[in-house]
Amino acid sequence: MKRLVFAVLLAWFIIQPGALARAQETISYVDKNSGKEVDVTGAIQDESPAGIKVKTRAGVQTIPSLAIRRVIYKSRKVSNFDFRQPHGKQDRALDPKAWEADRKKLLEEALKGYQDLDAQVRDEPTPHRYVQFKIAEVQAQRAQVDPTHVDAAVTALTAYKTEFPGGWEVVPALKLLAKLQEDKGDGKAAAAAYADLAALPDVPQELKQQSDILVAKVLLREGKTSDAAQKLGALAKAMSPGDPQRAYVDVYLAQCQLSQGNTGTVEGELKEAMNKSSDPNLRALAHNTLGDYYRSKGDAEDAFWQYLRVDVLYPQDREEQAKALYYLQTLFDKVKNDPIRAAQCAERLKSGQFAGTTYQKQAEQDKK
Numbered sequence: 001m002k003r004l005v006f007a008v009l010l011a012w013f014i015i016q017p018g019a020l021a022r023a024q025e026t027i028s029y030v031d032k033n034s035g036k037e038v039d040v041t042g043a044i045q046d047e048s049p050a051g052i053k054v055k056t057r058a059g060v061q062t063i064p065s066l067a068i069r070r071v072i073y074k075s076r077k078v079s080n081f082d083f084r085q086p087h088g089k090q091d092r093a094l095d096p097k098a099w100e101a102d103r104k105k106l107l108e109e110a111l112k113g114y115q116d117l118d119a120q121v122r123d124e125p126t127p128h129r130y131v132q133f134k135i136a137e138v139q140a141q142r143a144q145v146d147p148t149h150v151d152a153a154v155t156a157l158t159a160y161k162t163e164f165p166g167g168w169e170v171v172p173a174l175k176l177l178a179k180l181q182e183d184k185g186d187g188k189a190a191a192a193a194y195a196d197l198a199a200l201p202d203v204p205q206e207l208k209q210q211s212d213i214l215v216a217k218v219l220l221r222e223g224k225t226s227d228a229a230q231k232l233g234a235l236a237k238a239m240s241p242g243d244p245q246r247a248y249v250d251v252y253l254a255q256c257q258l259s260q261g262n263t264g265t266v267e268g269e270l271k272e273a274m275n276k277s278s279d280p281n282l283r284a285l286a287h288n289t290l291g292d293y294y295r296s297k298g299d300a301e302d303a304f305w306q307y308l309r310v311d312v313l314y315p316q317d318r319e320e321q322a323k324a325l326y327y328l329q330t331l332f333d334k335v336k337n338d339p340i341r342a343a344q345c346a347e348r349l350k351s352g353q354f355a356g357t358t359y360q361k362q363a364e365q366d367k368k
Helices: 002-015 018-024 080-093 100-121 125-145 147-163 170-184 187-198 205-221 225-238 246-259 266-276 280-296 300-313 318-336 339-350 358-366
Strands: 025-030 037-048 051-056 059-064 068-072
Touching: 025 051, 025 059, 037 059, 051 068, 068 080, 080 100, 080 125, 100 125, 125 147, 125 170, 147 170, 170 187, 170 205, 187 205, 205 225, 205 246, 225 246, 246 266, 246 280, 266 280, 280 300, 280 318, 300 318, 318 339, 318 358, 339 358
Parallel strands: none
Antiparallel strands: 025 037, 025 068, 037 051, 051 059
8 A cells, every 4th residue: 555655656757847946046145244145946836026036945935036146947848957057157147357349249149048948937936927037137137247238228128127026136127227217317117116116015114215216316416415314304303223235225315415515414325324334336336426525616636535445445335436547547647647546447437348428428428
């Protein structure tokens, strides 16, 4: 009798390969504490805009959507090795040390790899949903290298968030979409994408706040200072003083004051925001804003050192680094009497690394 039961169960698992597959899927994500990429293998119990809930030997773990780098889903038709192939090309393309030409080639190869993969898993809903996201993601990354692909990437991400609104991938998809719209100069569409992100069900409060902050940033960039200040003021009231995102709100509020010509407390507020956080992205934003403050006061020397700190110490955000280079191309000459370094900054700003950024576009516009 026991042998019969075993044979029936074994036959059922062979007929239903997905039953065992869920126990073998691997998720790669960036650990919040260490900042390092970690792999976890286990049975995926739930997937939503909040992230992936996976059961491992150590217990049940929820991995936030924006922390996830890749998932190797089990497929009836594709081996793990083949499933990983386009991921490897994509990772190599995103290596900061990669040459621009190599990056373009690798992204094209990764895109083709994901498209071929999707043709094989189209009748498997979860792998298909994921691979469709990777196709849209690579198109967005390709657009950052070559702006001629921006419209295609926007179309792909818009279609994705409409067709697959319930998976974890919709969160990074909306962030990518908003960023591309912002780079295109379409602030209204970017704000709408960030608002869609904040409205997703199951999204943690931290991400909703972050989305609202990004909406305010877009409003600021569009010159809608009063609207931005109103949204940021409401956020500041709702946040505790120790909230890790409070420093961002304070910096953007300082930018609102600068835009309105109210510079009295700006310097102190920016320095206090930096004291609250060691986040390199926050520091890049704050140092650049301090540079703007000193320029508004006619203090080119102090402005120079603020922008230089961004370029040398906090270059991880290409938008903020592009802004720093934009001003350094003038300040190296004006403050340090160093036209060679000034020209080098101008050349760097023209490179593909900063393709599509606001300040590369501004530098091109200045020449016309």
